[in-house]
Amino acid sequence: MAGCAGQGSGGGGDETNADGKxxxxxxxxxxGPDGPALEQVIADFNASQDEVEVKANIMPWDTLYxxxxxxxAGNDGPDIVAMSATRMPQFADEGLFIPLDDYYEDPDNDTxxxxxxxxxxxxxxxxxxxxxxxxxxxxxxxxKDLFSAAGLDPEAPPTTWDEFAAMVPQLSVDENGDGKxxxxxxxxxxxxxxxxxxxxxxxxxxxxxxEDGTTSMLxxxxxxxxxxxxxxxxxxxxxxxxxxxxxxxxxxFQTGKAAIEIVGPWMTTGFDEAGLNYGLAKPFAGPAExxxxxxxxxxxxxxxxxxxxxxxxxxxxxxxxxxxGQITWANGSGFPPTRADVADQVTExxxxxxFGAPEVADSARxxxxxxxxxxxxLETVFTPALQKALNGEGxxxxxxxxxxxxxxxxxxx
Amino acid sequence: xxxxxxxxxxxxxxxxxHRRRLRANGRRTMTAWLFLLPALxxxxxxTLYPMGQAVYLSLTDYNLIRSxxxxxxxxxxxxxxxxxxxxxxxxxxxxxxxxxxVTVVFAxxxxxxxxxxxxxxxxxxxxxxxxxIVSLGIIAIAWAFLLxxxxxxxxxxxxxxGIAPEQGWLTDPRYxxxxxxxxxxxxxxxxxxxxxxxxxxxxxxxxxxxxxLDGAGPWQRFRSITLPLLSxxxxxxxxxxxxxxxxxxxQIWVMTRGGPFFRTETLVMLIYREGFQELRFGYASAxxxxxxxxxxxxxxxxxxxxxxxxxxx
Numbered sequence: 001m002a003g004c005a006g007q008g009s010g011g012g013g014d015e016t017n018a019d020g021k022x023x024x025x026x027x028x029x030x031x032g033p034d035g036p037a038l039e040q041v042i043a044d045f046n047a048s049q050d051e052v053e054v055k056a057n058i059m060p061w062d063t064l065y066x067x068x069x070x071x072x073a074g075n076d077g078p079d080i081v082a083m084s085a086t087r088m089p090q091f092a093d094e095g096l097f098i099p100l101d102d103y104y105e106d107p108d109n110d111t112x113x114x115x116x117x118x119x120x121x122x123x124x125x126x127x128x129x130x131x132x133x134x135x136x137x138x139x140x141x142x143x144k145d146l147f148s149a150a151g152l153d154p155e156a157p158p159t160t161w162d163e164f165a166a167m168v169p170q171l172s173v174d175e176n177g178d179g180k181x182x183x184x185x186x187x188x189x190x191x192x193x194x195x196x197x198x199x200x201x202x203x204x205x206x207x208x209x210x211e212d213g214t215t216s217m218l219x220x221x222x223x224x225x226x227x228x229x230x231x232x233x234x235x236x237x238x239x240x241x242x243x244x245x246x247x248x249x250x251x252x253f254q255t256g257k258a259a260i261e262i263v264g265p266w267m268t269t270g271f272d273e274a275g276l277n278y279g280l281a282k283p284f285a286g287p288a289e290x291x292x293x294x295x296x297x298x299x300x301x302x303x304x305x306x307x308x309x310x311x312x313x314x315x316x317x318x319x320x321x322x323x324x325g326q327i328t329w330a331n332g333s334g335f336p337p338t339r340a341d342v343a344d345q346v347t348e349x350x351x352x353x354x355f356g357a358p359e360v361a362d363s364a365r366x367x368x369x370x371x372x373x374x375x376x377x378l379e380t381v382f383t384p385a386l387q388k389a390l391n392g393e394g395x396x397x398x399x400x401x402x403x404x405x406x407x408x409x410x411x412x413x
Numbered sequence: 414x415x416x417x418x419x420x421x422x423x424x425x426x427x428x429x430x431h432r433r434r435l436r437a438n439g440r441r442t443m444t445a446w447l448f449l450l451p452a453l454x455x456x457x458x459x460t461l462y463p464m465g466q467a468v469y470l471s472l473t474d475y476n477l478i479r480s481x482x483x484x485x486x487x488x489x490x491x492x493x494x495x496x497x498x499x500x501x502x503x504x505x506x507x508x509x510x511x512x513x514x515v516t517v518v519f520a521x522x523x524x525x526x527x528x529x530x531x532x533x534x535x536x537x538x539x540x541x542x543x544x545x546i547v548s549l550g551i552i553a554i555a556w557a558f559l560l561x562x563x564x565x566x567x568x569x570x571x572x573x574x575g576i577a578p579e580q581g582w583l584t585d586p587r588y589x590x591x592x593x594x595x596x597x598x599x600x601x602x603x604x605x606x607x608x609x610x611x612x613x614x615x616x617x618x619x620x621x622x623x624x625x626l627d628g629a630g631p632w633q634r635f636r637s638i639t640l641p642l643l644s645x646x647x648x649x650x651x652x653x654x655x656x657x658x659x660x661x662x663x664q665i666w667v668m669t670r671g672g673p674f675f676r677t678e679t680l681v682m683l684i685y686r687e688g689f690q691e692l693r694f695g696y697a698s699a700x701x702x703x704x705x706x707x708x709x710x711x712x713x714x715x716x717x718x719x720x721x722x723x724x725x726x
Contacts (some may be wrong), residue, residue, distance in 0.1 A: 069478070070477060073478055094476045094479070095479050191673075192670070241562065242585075243562075244584075248563070383674075384672075385674070387584075387586075387673045387674045391586050391673065391674075
């Protein structure tokens with residue numbers, strides 16, 4: 001049995017390949033159009049030196065989260081794991097990752113140049129457990145043709161919640177009068193998606209948990225105000241269908257059945273290929289704040305990583321976040337680079353500049369950074385409560401006041 | 414009789430014969446054990462050992478990475494007060510109580526219909542059996558498409574007759590459970606139908622002829638001959654179907670992920686969520702053990718109840 005343990009999938013053993021290079025198995029979930037860009041950077045890195053070889057193992061994020069723990073426990077896991085920085089604290093808390101603070105302390109790694117939000121996203125309990133792969137802000141995509149058809153100016157997307165609410169009656173179309181619109185003002189998903197709905201709580205100064213991650217804010221008047229606004233827009237004005245997941249929302253916008261969607265840069269390729277005439281803008285601001293949701297994917301090293309592999313992985317991390325690595329990545333994927341100092345060198349794709357524009361980056365916020373219970377809170381408390389409210393099973397205030405005690409219970413665990 | 418000449422065999426001779434027979438018996442027993450060995454090893458390695466391990470883990474706090482920490486009955490105590498557990502328990506019982514009898518009744522009806530001779534019989538049999546052999550993932554995805562509120566064919570047809578669900582059947586809390594139940598029945602009914610078909614064909618035809626000569630009508634023949642003589646199949650089918658429904662997971666997982674807001678979350682899905690998503694393998698093991706005991710008790714009751722009605726012929 002011992003003889004075959006090291007074969008194939010990397011594992012805990014310090015295997016080298018035929019050329020004497022250390023092989024690193026890199027698990028990630030870039031299954032979309034961003035996958036080839038990732039592979040390109042890895043290929044460039046492998047060609048740039050003769051000590052380390054990185055092999056990308058691309059699988060859906062779902063599968064990755066399911067497999068990573070069992071495979072690391074079985075000593076047969078990845079050498080480098082990428083995951084949403086929001087999920088990292090939970091795994092760090094369980095002892096899956098080792099702290100990477102010494103990476104940030106080494107001046108050779110040039111980590112000063114990285115976007116602060118991208119670095120801080122993977123902090124947990126005073127240590128940093130990840131090095132950023134990407135840094136994505138969620139922008140407002142709007143369908144210019146649908147705006148024109150509704151008699152609205154296709155170059156003037158809504159900039160505030162109230163402006164948006166005023167446009168809802170025009171952007172929602174019920175052709176046959178059956179009470180079910182054929183076209184919705186916005187595709188706003190409530191489950192299995194990047195957490196757009198939760199981030200809307202910031203607009204009034206509310207949120208799910210306090211900034212220090214110790215107190216639930218879900219029952220605060222500001223949070224209830226934001227939820228009331230959005231739930232009633234969906235329920236009473238039919239601004240969006242109820243029960244959408246992320247893929248449904250993308251589909252709705254892509255097929256011209258929704259005028260607006262708030263989503264990340266990875267959808268640009270798909271919408272371009274669908275021939276959609278769309279514009280990009282900073283999402284409409286709430287009455288109190290104009291926070292923009294940012295999602296960071298970070299790379300971590302499993303608990304059983306040897307010093308030798310750690311050193312090899314650090315070389316790859318440094319290359320990934322180097323100017324040349326980031327220019328290739330941003331050009332190929334449409335993501336803004338993790339470092340602002342190369343922004344003007346990203347010229348092949350217009351999107352990195354838009355998603356990484358200073359006024360967007362300045363408003364960027366990560367959802368529940370450093371909260372170990374962040375994943376469970378989102379999936380087992382917030383999302384079910386939201387679905388209840390959207391289905392009219394109680395008042396927004398009652399539902400979220402109760403959910404708030406559950407959030408607090410998760411935080412106190 | 415020749416026996417008198419054989420009977421007075423001296424004891425000195427009988428002893429080795431006896432010993433030889435013993436040795437032969439022992440050898441036969443050994444052979445039996447050897448034949449059983451592979452099955453026993455598999456049973457031990459893949460059923461009994463994991464079962465014991467699960468019981469042990471249910472008494473610990475364990476996340477796969479750190480070593481298990483003994484917590485005694487704490488997981489079970491938490492379980493009893495956990496609304497998520499009772500919600501999943503309620504959903505599982507509801508699902509099993511509806512899907513099991515409906516599946517059994519439909520399996521019997523289809524078997525009776527498809528036991529007749531008519532054009533298209535083979536096609537109908539295949540059509541009903543087919544869902545059982547298709548991968549569950551594919552079936553669940555296909556149904557999710559059919560029921561999709563925007564692009565779903567079934568949703569479209571239903572809208573033509575005035576039933577227009579604004580949100581998907583699977584995301585509407587009023588219909589989600591019913592939708593996964595219907596697919597659950599549809600998926601498995603063919604398998605149980607085949608068991609019933611086999612049973613129907615083993616009933617001697619002359620019994621029906623005799624009954625007909627005695628003036629028994631179709632309903633009477635069904636009540637007095639078919640149903641009693643199928644009781645073995647009914648026992649098998651009901652026990653199998655009940656156990657399967659109590660363990661419902663994959664199809665519902667792909668179709669709804671337990672949503673909306675846990676309306677369709679079953680016990681096995683909760684086990685999966687607690688274990689692989691919340692990384693609480695001790696707690697998940699405690700739920701598994703409770704489910705195991707529950708399935709065992711229900712199966713025993715069912716067995717005891719239906720066995721009294723069993724017939725042999």
